[in-house]
Amino acid sequence: MAKKKFRPRSGGGGGQGRSGYGGHYGGGGGGGGGGGGGGGGYYQGGGGGGGGGGGGNGRPRRRRRPGPPGMGGGGGGMRDGNGMQGDDRQPYYDRERAPEAPKLDENGQPIPVKEMVLEAGYGLLEMHPNGYGFLRSPDNNYSRERSDPFVPGTMIEKYSLRQGVMIRGQVQPGRGHQGPRLREVTDVEGMPPDDYIKVKAFDQLTPINPDRWFRLETGPQPLSTRVMDLLTPLGRGQRALIVAPPRSGKTILMQQISAGVAANYPDVKQFILLIDERPEEVTDMRRNVKGEVCASSLDNDIESHVRLSQLIIERCKRMAEMGQDVFLLLDSITRLARAFNKYVGDKGGTMSGGLNIKAMDIPKKLFATARAFEEGGSLTIVGTALIETNSRMDDAIFQEFKGTGNMELVLDRKLAERRVWPAIDVTQSGTRREELLLEPEALHAVTMLRRTLSSMHPVDAMEQLTKQLGRFKTNAEFIKLISSARMD
Structure with a gap:
């Protein structure tokens, strides 16, 4: 006897009930007003309900915490195979870091953000095997400190910087959990960075x-x-x-x-x-x-x-x-x-x-x-x-x-x-x-x-x-x- 294929049940319209639960392979989008959002599938989020439609229940693998009543749209359940969450398709690891909306004044116009303040900094470049580096201070015996400016790998490649060079530049102060960061190189070993590229390496000298x-x-x-x-x-x-x-x-x-x-x-x-x-x-x-x-x-x-x-x-x-x-x-x-x-x-x-x-x-x-x-x-x-x-x-x-x-x-x-x-x-x-x-x-x-x-x-x-x-x-x-x- 042939095995019947499972077809997910479609969600019916609901009143002011709670949101539906995700089906095992996919929840149906709900219709009607006043209900919760459409249930998300286990492998793929279900379609959201309308202005407040409630999603129907598929065959639940395990019980999910329902969303608040009256919330429209948005698939519940786990993220899909592309690492996305919800219908906005934004990577889940970036959702908390998404830029905040600009603040508006009383006339509804965005308030201009203050220009980034840079400070003069210098230090000895210590490179990491992954290509980036940090500027170590001679005043601290070249030890590793949280206040050492970060040097991106692109900047190291651009100026052909080598480990041990003394760099001066403009540093963006640290903010939050991020430390300071080198934004501009003004001189390398006392010369313009573009001229340092022409300096022969130690092993190339006679x-x-x-x-x-x-x-x-x-x-x-x-x-x-x-x-x-x-x-x-x-x-x-x-x-x-x-x-x-x-x-x-x-x-x-x-x-x-x-x-x-x-x-x-x-x-x-x-x-x-x-x-x-x-x-x-x-x-x-x-x-x-x-x-x-x-x-x-x-x-x-x-x-x-x-x-x-x-x-x-x-x-x-x-x-x-x-x-x-x-x-x-x-x-x-x-x-x-x-x-x-x-x-x-x-x-x-x-x-x-x-x-x-x-x-x-x-x-x-x-x-x-x-x-x-x-x-x-x-x-x-x-x-x-x-x-x-x-x-x-x-x-x-x-x-x-x-x-x-x-x-x-x-x-x-x-x-x-x-x-x-x-x-x-x-x-x-x-x-x-x-x-x-x-x-x-x-x-x-x-x-x-x-x-x-x-x-x-x-x-x-x-x-x-x-x-x-x-x-x-x-x-x-x-x-x-x-x-x-x-x-x-």
């Missing part, structure tokens, strides 16, 4: 060996920077590694290096990046250096360490693209690698000391960004690596970075214990291609000096060197003495 010397000497004291100028000269674009055991004077040496660069090269932009450091160390560094200190102390989470380190490196790259000389002190590479080791989790295999194989990929890439460019501009990175910490992971991290730099300065704990400062191991420290940095006379004198010091015990060598340097006000006078071979 890297060369450092050939411009950073002179750190500022006077008779401190002796640490004077010793570095002789034994480990630092050039613009250098990739330097300070290898330091605990309590060997690493922090003081970094402050003296920063002071030497600030005094002799005020046009060089300095960044001091502190990762997983003690909070009191961060405060001390901010009070004793003139560069911009960016810190994620040990009370921050791993994501903060990873995010800030990448963001600051990108900032340095953007400035180097513009032809500026940037100097970055990174303390420390060891703690940075530890953070990435936790960040990558269990991906990949494990090396000695529990170090993940993929944990070193990004830290080594960040350290390798230091370079000088033939077109102009440079990025110098001086990072610290911790040794003799009784940690196999720290030793493995140092071995991974060993040989990646073109200058190494090794501090000796025995010298530090005897209070010989700087506690530099002369035989283990040096700069590659130092002939590109030093004058021929100075290079000859340094060569003779190394021959003399290498034949001595490291402790005796540094004691003798500091004693001789203390007799002269400048390194130039000391070099003349060595050149004449009259060193006592």
Whole structure:
């Protein structure tokens, strides 16, 4: 026996009753006056009644809440297959956000809306993987704040903006649950946005060996920077590694290096990046250096360490693209690698000391960004690596970075214990291609000096060197003495 097809019942006219209910596959539109609106179907809303017609009942799947009496039109029930609700065919997710009707004055004319007020804003662009971004404030240590202006993806594509650029523009203040939004870009890295498109990317520039010397000497004291100028000269674009055991004077040496660069090269932009450091160390560094200190102390989470380190490196790259000389002190590479080791989790295999194989990929890439460019501009990175910490992971991290730099300065704990400062191991420290940095006379004198010091015990060598340097006000006078071979 053939199965009968179900036909929905049509709704009859009603009096001042309640609205009808939706049928299983579709409710019929009601007629008559005074009744409720037509019932909506389960899969598709039913047609509305007339001026107040009541809808009839189909076969209800489950009881729906009826509409108020006397309401005309409008299908009840669930939305149709197109995600619409009711007869106005408006997406259900936009109904609450529909613009309000303009307000009218006493004459029935719409009242003009006030013009949108924009404020001047600036910040560092941090991009999201989905293409949009936010402007992070240097005053807040580039942390994520609800007050950071939103940068739409279309604006990023229009001006070819890269992560780490400093942007100034007109910002629409936040309203309601929405935060501020960048509406207009006035300049990017100090130039019109249309001109920034022509700037070459970091990877398109030509890297060369450092050939411009950073002179750190500022006077008779401190002796640490004077010793570095002789034994480990630092050039613009250098990739330097300070290898330091605990309590060997690493922090003081970094402050003296920063002071030497600030005094002799005020046009060089300095960044001091502190990762997983003690909070009191961060405060001390901010009070004793003139560069911009960016810190994620040990009370921050791993994501903060990873995010800030990448963001600051990108900032340095953007400035180097513009032809500026940037100097970055990174303390420390060891703690940075530890953070990435936790960040990558269990991906990949494990090396000695529990170090993940993929944990070193990004830290080594960040350290390798230091370079000088033939077109102009440079990025110098001086990072610290911790040794003799009784940690196999720290030793493995140092071995991974060993040989990646073109200058190494090794501090000796025995010298530090005897209070010989700087506690530099002369035989283990040096700069590659130092002939590109030093004058021929100075290079000859340094060569003779190394021959003399290498034949001595490291402790005796540094004691003798500091004693001789203390007799002269400048390194130039000391070099003349060595050149004449009259060193006592």
